[in-house]
Amino acid sequence: DVKVTQSSRYLVKRTGEKVFLECVQDMDHENMFWYRQDPGLGLRLIYFSYDVKMKEKGDIPEGYSVSREKKERFSLILESASTNQTSMYLCASSTPSGSTYEQYFGPGTRLTVT
Amino acid sequence: AQSVTQLGSHVSVSEGALVLLRCNYSSSVPPYLFWYVQYPNQGLQLLLKYLSGSTLVKGINGFEAEFKKSETSFHLTKPSAHMSDAAEYFCAVKTSGGYNKLIFGAGTRLAVHP
Numbered sequence: 001d002v003k004v005t006q007s008s009r010y011l012v013k014r015t016g017e018k019v020f021l022e023c024v025q026d027m028d029h030e031n032m033f034w035y036r037q038d039p040g041l042g043l044r045l046i047y048f049s050y051d052v053k054m055k056e057k058g059d060i061p062e063g064y065s066v067s068r069e070k071k072e073r074f075s076l077i078l079e080s081a082s083t084n085q086t087s088m089y090l091c092a093s094s095t096p097s098g099s100t101y102e103q104y105f106g107p108g109t110r111l112t113v114t
Numbered sequence: 115a116q117s118v119t120q121l122g123s124h125v126s127v128s129e130g131a132l133v134l135l136r137c138n139y140s141s142s143v144p145p146y147l148f149w150y151v152q153y154p155n156q157g158l159q160l161l162l163k164y165l166s167g168s169t170l171v172k173g174i175n176g177f178e179a180e181f182k183k184s185e186t187s188f189h190l191t192k193p194s195a196h197m198s199d200a201a202e203y204f205c206a207v208k209t210s211g212g213y214n215k216l217i218f219g220a221g222t223r224l225a226v227h228p
Contacts, residue, residue, distance in 0.1 A: 009155075033215075040123060040221075042120075042204060042218040043204065043218040044218075048213060048215065056213075090157055095214075100163070101146050102148060103214065103216060105150075105158040105159070106157050107157045
């Protein structure tokens with residue numbers, strides 16, 4: 001079974017803090033994704049990565065950056081957290097090869113910025 | 115460009131009743147379609163997917179969905195609701211580009227009452 005883990009289930013940070021959210025997958029997947037989930041808006045793509053050190057902006061990249069130094073790990077960084085970044089953050093991974101096209105999700109990190 | 119519309123942000127059914135969650139999509143290419151479920155405080159889990167072939171797709175936990183090209187729909191059904199089906203359900207379509215990117219609907223929260 002594919003396993004995607006996220007470093008924290010719940011996180012509380014202060015406005016202006018630098019925040020790191022970590023995601024690790026154990027299936028050697030090339031593609032990794034960061035979403036934020038807000039009520040009534042579904043999942044919105046922040047950034048994705050298709051290989052080590054490769055990244056592309058999603059639909060809402062403002063205020064975020066990412067890092068992928070190893071294939072299994074994809075980090076989301078909030079350079080200066082703001083209250084409007086309070087949300088649920090979901091990481092996912094998938095493989096393009098022989099593909100079933102589905103994404104596998106981690107349990108999510110609920111971030112509160114005060 | 116692809117898009118997904120889920121009709122009804124909240125659906126409530128009685129235990130044992132039919133579950134019908136509606137999803138309409140827009141796609142300029144033959145769509146790859148997915149239904150995911152999210153139980154409270156968890157990540158998303160794949161219920162079923164349509165890639166090609168039979169338009170009636172069976173998934174886990176007794177759910178199924180029918181792809182109707184003429185109606186651009188991919189509605190999710192279950193003949194008899196169970197209390198454990200209470201969750202949020204997301205319909206998604208794969209984008210036409212690479213990297214297995216998905217576009218998600220806003221979600222439908224299903225409540226099941228005795």
